[in-house]
Amino acid sequence: METCIAELVAVLGVDLEQDWDSQDASFCCEMWLPLESGAMALIRFSSFGDMVTVSEDNPVPGSVLGQAQQVFSQHGFVYVPYAVLNTPYTGCAPPGTIATWWIRYFDYL
DSSP, X not given: OHHHHHHHHHHHTSOOEEEOOOOSBSEEEEEXXXXXXXXXXXXXXXXXXXXXXXXXXXXXXXXXXXXXXHHHHHTTOEEOOHHHHTXXXXXXXXXXXXXXXXXXHHSBO
């Protein structure tokens, strides 16, 4: 994952603030991508499988997202669109504990 992040920094030409110390979470690393608007986009790598996503709270320009997706793919990560993750969780969990796929794979539990 570290080599993927290093290449992402090089390709996008920006520094990514990183947090590797998330506890009680279904993700292992989160990063903040600075956008031209001054906002930050959230990138998270799941603790379950080689999955990565970008939150749509602050939309990432298509060209930047495309470059990021290419880097993720080259390093064996599967990009999961936020729109897919923001659907009701249908897996096995006690009722009411996990509402969406985002929470299951990319959020705090």
